[in-house]
Amino acid sequence: MESLASLCKRRGFIFQSSEIYGGINGFWDYGPLGCELKANIRDLWWRNIVRERDNVAGLDASIIMHPRVWEASGHVGGFADPMVDCRDCRRRYKADALCEEQNAQLQESEGRLSLPDGVVCTGCGSKNLTEPRAFNLMFSTHVGPVADASAMAYLRPETAQGIFADFSQILTVSRMKVPFGIAQIGKAFRNEINPRNYIFRSREFEQMELEFFIKPGEDTEWHEYWVSERLKWYDMIGLPAASLETFTYPPDELAHYAVACVDIKYAFPFGVQELEGIAARGNYDLSRHAEYSGKSQDYFDPETNERFVPHVIEPSAGVDRIALALLCNAYCEEWIPKNNTDGEPRPADPGAKRPPEGYEARTVMRFSPRIAPVKAGVFPLVKNKPELVAKARIVYEQLRRRWNCFWDQTGAIGRRYRRQDEIGTPFGVTIDFQTLDDDTVTLRDRDTMQQTRVALDELMPRMEQQIEP
């Protein structure tokens, strides 16, 4: 993780927020490459979930909503984590995480939580810890000039409730029939007790959520359908099933209203952790909003003349966690033959200080071409030959009309390739003297480092096959 985090900072993927003021815990900024990576995740999700389906509509709801939304959803009453403090060093912990780290389990008796014997502060080793107490994770604020209780509002802790609150409006305007879905991508905020593991658990993050409304009784089949759809999507972005794990919640761990829940997890260097949860939530949310708002959330089925509150399947994913999984999955240190001589790259031996004779080390991000922040580096072989640079510029302009590309005319060509390898650019396009004669360029593959001579007319179709197959 340290090598990856250092690359991410050095190359402009991710920085600590407000670093010039010492940073702020749990908040992160995405630099030029990080925001391209996130944009690709969002775009591929939106395309797959909304654009390629007739029965899913999009929504962009406001972040601050009427506070009653969060009473109805149960967040005001119950969106809390158990917190403990160390009385000696003043460190603060999420009680269940602290227990888990020490192979213990938080205990519960008659609704009261307690720490098992032997759990200590991981900071100073003290046993002098407070009893766990509930800490609500919602950030609150005030709307308008008077900061009193009547002006209290919350930053949304999930995007889902915006969808439920707008359910009947979207039903009316879209004229969709059950089964149908409403999708939303946006920021969510949680005042996590202990933000940790880089961008994995932060206080401001982004969610991609779909609420797919179905006829009661069809929950199991639709739930299975969405688990399978989501796994296909992960495969498409470069996280194949072999790199993921699914966890099916046993019935006694489900919320009282839920029918099923499956988590999709990734093996991060700090453990196997959740990227997305896919829950069959019954009609809990819509029924609660009907109750709290006094407005019916019924659906009338014109074919069967039935009236019912639809049940919902909710695939809920985190953009930042998916970005982190993609970064971890792509990161690779290997040894390659020096000066582009013959030979295959081979994995670096973690025990060795330096590569063997004739080899040099390279760091390469093996992103799938679909998700890579930069699709091609374009390089005039030399920068002091105006004709050659002009030709390269034409190629660059053509490619960047379609994809995010990078122009680099400085340094030895091998070093230019290496700079792109490090940020995961799948293609290198080099314009050389031969290009001026026959309109061909060298196309270099990031992973194999193979270079092929390609006619300019063939260049975009060749790249397209891999970027948008």
Ligand code: GAP
């Ligand atoms: N509407 C359901 C919901 O919000 P969740 O499991 O609390 O469910 C869904 O959140 C996803 O949002 C998680 O799987 C994760 O990817 C992301 N997420 C949740 N809390 C996060 C945090 N503090 N930092 C980064 N991502 C988070």
